[in-house]
Amino acid sequence: LRKNLEDFTGPRERSDLGFVTFDITADILNGKKCIFDWNVKQLFLYLSAEYSTKNNALNQVVLWDKVMLRGDNPKLFLKDMKSKYFFFDDGNGLKGNRNVTLTLSWNVVPNAGILPLVTGSGHVSVPFPDTYETTKSY
Amino acid sequence: VPAMLSLDFLDDVRRMNKRQLYYQVLNFGMIVSSALMIWKGLMVVTGSESPIVVVLSGSMEPAFHRGDLLFLTNRIEDPIRVGEIVVFRIEGREIPIVHRVLKIHEKQNGDIKFLTKGDNNAVDDRGLYKRGQHWLEKKDVVGRARGFVPYIGIVTILMNDYPKFKYAVLFFLGLFVLVHRE
Numbered sequence: 171l172r173k174n175l176e177d178f179t180g181p182r183e184r185s186d187l188g189f190v191t192f193d194i195t196a197d198i199l200n201g202k203k204c205i206f207d208w209n210v211k212q213l214f215l216y217l218s219a220e221y222s223t224k225n226n227a228l229n230q231v232v233l234w235d236k237v238m239l240r241g242d243n244p245k246l247f248l249k250d251m252k253s254k255y256f257f258f259d260d261g262n263g264l265k266g267n268r269n270v271t272l273t274l275s276w277n278v279v280p281n282a283g284i285l286p287l288v289t290g291s292g293h294v295s296v297p298f299p300d301t302y303e304t305t306k307s308y
Numbered sequence: 309v310p311a312m313l314s315l316d317f318l319d320d321v322r323r324m325n326k327r328q329l330y331y332q333v334l335n336f337g338m339i340v341s342s343a344l345m346i347w348k349g350l351m352v353v354t355g356s357e358s359p360i361v362v363v364l365s366g367s368m369e370p371a372f373h374r375g376d377l378l379f380l381t382n383r384i385e386d387p388i389r390v391g392e393i394v395v396f397r398i399e400g401r402e403i404p405i406v407h408r409v410l411k412i413h414e415k416q417n418g419d420i421k422f423l424t425k426g427d428n429n430a431v432d433d434r435g436l437y438k439r440g441q442h443w444l445e446k447k448d449v450v451g452r453a454r455g456f457v458p459y460i461g462i463v464t465i466l467m468n469d470y471p472k473f474k475y476a477v478l479f480f481l482g483l484f485v486l487v488h489r490e
Contacts, residue, residue, distance in 0.1 A: 211371075212370060212371065214371060214391075214408075214427065216390070216391050218390050218391065225413070225415075226413040226414060226415055227414060227415055227416040228412070228413075228414040229411075229412065229413050229414070230389060230390040230411065230412045231390070231410075231411045232390050232391070232410045232411065235427075237370060237371075237427065239370070255410065255432075258411075260413040260421075275391055277371075277391055277393070277408075279371045280456075281458070282456065282457045282458055283455055283456075283457075284454060284455045285393065285453055285454060285455055285456060287389075287391050287392065
């Protein structure tokens with residue numbers, strides 16, 4: 171699982187807004203077997219950023235999600251993706267934050283039964299710069 | 309003489325019927341009590357006031373459809389994290405909503421505020437919350453969905469939308485229990 175990305179923060183009056191572009195190369199498996207066994211209807215994949223700030227000990231923000239149906243290719247090869255949802259912090263904790271970690275996780279939706287949440291192995295750290303960007307277009 | 313015998317017989321039958329009626333009523337009462345006990349037991353074990361809920365809308369498709377049954381837990385030891393499917397109530401509204409956690413901000417002491425969104429909705433739930441409310445809190449949560457069974461909840465929806473159907477079901481259930489011989 172590998173992600174590459176570039177990022178910057180836009181100035182907001184009240185809260186930091188982060189912009190992240192990323193690539194995802196992933197192969198979703200269940201241990202060594204194919205993730206889509208007889209009881210897996212679909213997967214709900216989501217890329218989330220986790221970090222700590224002065225205001226809040228733990229922050230988690232979903233940046234992107236996707237439904238992967240049974241029959242879809244479990245290998246992901248996405249490039250230059252922009253986040254689907256606005257990456258707002260609750261405050262100004264993104265500026266200069268070196269410890270923002272991106273992880274890919276998924277919710278296994280069975281035909282019937284338990285709904286587990288699985289986190290993929292492999293994560294990437296996104297350091298945010300100390301200054302705000304005012305001119306970059308997104 | 310045969311006339312007197314028949315009268316005695318009738319008395320016996322009447323007595324037996326009364327006893328049998330009491331027996332069947334007690335039977336019925338026991339079934340209802342057992343069902344209530346199981347439900348209360350589930351509430352204790354899961355920590356949720358409503359351990360089983362029916363999905364009412366299509367906002368979580370294609371994962372869940374109207375009529376699917378969800379099994380919830382609401383244990384305090386399980387922290388709320390993004391990606392989880394929560395069932396929550398908005399203050400002042402009776403009907404619980406089943407959506408996914410999109411953002412969380414948790415303080416050192418465990419206080420958490422979070423935002424939700426239906427998988428099938430284009431925008432997050434801020435528009436659904438109470439006026440001036442931007443986040444959900446632990447107290448709004450009925451439970452987290454841990455398992456599900458499709459279709460079965462349709463019966464509950466039918467009973468809700470068509471009250472005559474509900475009365476018919478209850479009537480026949482009651483009739484069955486009262487009339488059924490052990």
